[in-house]
Amino acid sequence: MLLKKIQIPGLLLTGFISIFVAGAVITLLFHSPSLKIGPLWSDPYYRHITVFSFYQAFLSTLLSVLLAIPLSHALYRREFWGKSLLLKLFASTLVLPVLVVIFGLLGIYGNSGLLAKLYLQFHSVLPFSIYGLKGVLLAHVFFNLPFATRLFLQALQSIPKQQHQLAAHLGMTHWIKFKGLEWPHIRTQLAHVSGLIFMLCFTSFATVMALGGGPKATTIELAIYQAIKFDFDLQTGALLALWQMSLCALLAFFLQKTTRSVLLNASYIPIKVYLFDDRFRDKCWDFLCISLVVLFVVPPLIIVVIYGLNEKILFVLSDINFWMAFKNSMIIAIFSGFFALLMAFFILLCSRVWRMGNKHSYADKIELLATIILVTPSLVISTGLFLFLREFNHFLMLPLFIVIAVNALMALPFALKNLAQPMLHNAQKYEKLCISLGIFSFSRFYLIEWKALKVPIVQAFSLSFALSIGDLSAIALFGNRDFSTLPLYLFQLMGSYQMQSAAVVALILLLLSVGIFILTEKIFHIKRVQHD
Template identity: 65%
Template sequence: MFISVRPQTLPGIIIAGLILVFMLAAMSALLVHSPEVSLSSLWRDPYYRHITAFSFYQALLSTLLSVGLAIPIAHALSRRYFFGKALLLKLFATTLVLPVLVGVFGLISIYGNSGLIAQLLNHFDYPLPFSIYGLNGILLAHVFFNLPFATRLLLQSLQRIPAEQHKLAAHLGIFHWHKFKLLEWPSLRQQLPNVAGLVFILCFTSFATVMALGGGPKSTTIELAIYQAIKFEFDLQSGALLALWQMFLCAGLAMFIQRFSRPVPLMNSVSRQTFILFSDNRFARCWDRFWIGAVILLVLPPLLMVIISGVNAQLLSMIFDSTFWKALGNSLFIAVCAACIALLAGIFILISSRFWRLRGLNFRADKLELVASIILVTPGIVISTGLFLLLRESSDVFSFAWLVVIAVNALMALPYVLKTLAQPMLHMAQQYDQLCASLGIFSWYRFKFIEWRAIRQPIVHAFAISFVLSVGDLSAIALFGSQDFTTLPLYLLQLLGSYQMQSAAVIALFLLILSVGTFALIEKLTLKKPA
């Protein structure tokens, strides 16, 4: 059916078309290098069968631990008020976009073979009873990153329970387990499928975590196997075949999750709570303090160790190291470019989609946003692999490394921009669309005088998320990086691989300051009134 194109929708349609062409080009390169794609042959190969089973196994265990533990922690946080709670919740918001290798380094500093726990046990002549490398480390890292994320979403779900229902439960004498079962659990249960699905996808497509803590072939996932086949073995057909297999599994998982879940509103900050009435006693206080203390012990010590370990004898030498400044400059340039592209693309796409939504064409708007979010079912390493194979046929791959890394990072950040700005832009248009039309305010003037003032904070927040995600990304640069082209995450991985722990600690500290400092600066800027 022919779709009429209005000037307001043309930029968004063009951008969505370019994204679709970009993705199809990468997929076509994969298909060309996998002429004999057979799912049965994949399953008959014991190596493919092992990495597929391990990918599902570690993702399932990570999801059960992250979401299962998030339920009592979110419940405890919803009932307790203490000094530093707001700061703790802000810290929860940054773990999702914290550079993975920063968190990994912090975990190694505590739980590694030479970490803080191992040093304490050595004083008593006890060996470390576990190894952080392998499945143990992967699960620990996934829980470290995803438990705060799941807790925050479930806490928002509990906070959406009307205060009147808490008052009614208190009036009827419903407390403790019965209140949780009858009032709070139904609210949590509505969001659990979607929260668990999001965490499962994040763990299933995890790359940097498994790469740093995998511990050998026994703990290899599909995504890591793709990287190994292309980068080290130069087995293009196996890499392409695994990339297609990864895309097939991710698409199936996404459809399965969408079928059994409801959308979760991703708020920029936790909404202000009303006082929750409940029957308090010593057991309830000890129960809540245990879970709050447990999550604090999980999240804070690794980050503190990054700070403490980063201030060492190598700090000054790394500051004067030209490789460090080159990697820092590359990271900042890539992050700024990718964030700007993702933000502009997201705004133009949402302008088109909201134009249709205001006219009741929700299905058309959904399809447009779905095309822009296709990266959610196609991990960055898969797209990078397709582009690597595509460019390899026509020119020197590494001559286009800058453009490819920026494009992949922008594409990976785009869904976060859409999630952050979709509702604010739609609500703003519902309030001011007719007023702007009557006053003749359009295009750039409308954005400058109306939209920027109304939704300035979510726009800057979307930029911050895109920037931090790009700064800490390793999936694209892992394939296209070289001695002449490196970023801070790749440099950190190289230092960890060569066991230069003090130098790696300095890089981890800079990455932590860069990511958390960006969010703190953005928050301070958005609190100021626009001129």
């Protein structure tokens, strides 16, 4: 009876999320006079954006994965000063605000960036433009290459040290050891990593909107935004939304059936790698791989810091629009992070009861329903909810509520991923003890869950906070002079070519995104020291 009560909040939340998403889509369809599938197939523009969405996602995935394999191999073999810091940076690139990264990339690869100035010194011009497909691929690789590297590195770290000792005893060369020992471990995660990166790139919004470069480089997600925001063509927006949801659902189903999940851990545990034939050529190759990626990932962030420290700091900090955007961003990030964490906790309470009872299929289904946002364009949810509630005029702060709700849903899959394994392991350790001692409800949460899961819980909140404070997709539809966030404020500054002011805002966004992780880490480090 008690176990059934534990499941109720998770079941209710999952049902609410399903109804919430379905209601938004149905509302959008209801406001569309008619839906005809014919134009989707006959219109060359719709065919083009569909093909381009797949094409850029495929190329982004291919580049990220192909580069991540030798990089993870090199990082696995080598120990050097700053490796732990580099891996922490790799773990955070996926949640950095998109526009901050784009600003940094523009500072290096843009028409007025460092490379363009370098070419100008030799009386030449930059041979490529960052706008269009090249820019989209560049940004996607920046986000996903470190992410893929982390996952492949974790797969390599799962190799028992006895196998390394055996390989050294047998005198295996570098290449034979990679093929026979390391590659099988990478291959087990290859499909999962590739599928996840493909989904992230396929539904990319802010990157394509900032660097897309016109109709030739437009994805389905961006076409939905253009149809609803600029043309208020709900019929086309609904049709494209259903089309993208169908494609994403097929991809998610294929991903779930053919791959297994990976637990991304922020910590790094070095393992001694026994190298029998460590030649100078191999050392040079590993050094080259690591150096090139460091030169690719680190400089854009340094550019954001350098460019952000300019004479416009006082001007931006005295602008009332900046402080309004800052206030809205903090409210959205805090509440979105809290609600995402709360929903993830109750849903996982339900799923782990089923897993403890060997009902893994039920647990998989409830977790899959909770991550429905991965296959549903956030623009569709935002617009549908707004259309449903706009008749209620007394909702004066309606856009704020919508953005918080959508951001919480967008952060939920990441919070679930961060908490799933730790919560299950905690239950396996202490479930019988709690039942025998009669520890239930809030007492169990404080004495058992919070004490043991404090770090992953705080990490899940920090991750949700960082994702929400840098999001542009949910605010893109409802932003105006009276309601803005820091990402939208930054986008408007960049669009009006106020690059120095934009640099200041980008720096502040970067500090907020990274600062939440540093702050929580410092606080809990102090508490652990005091407790000891």
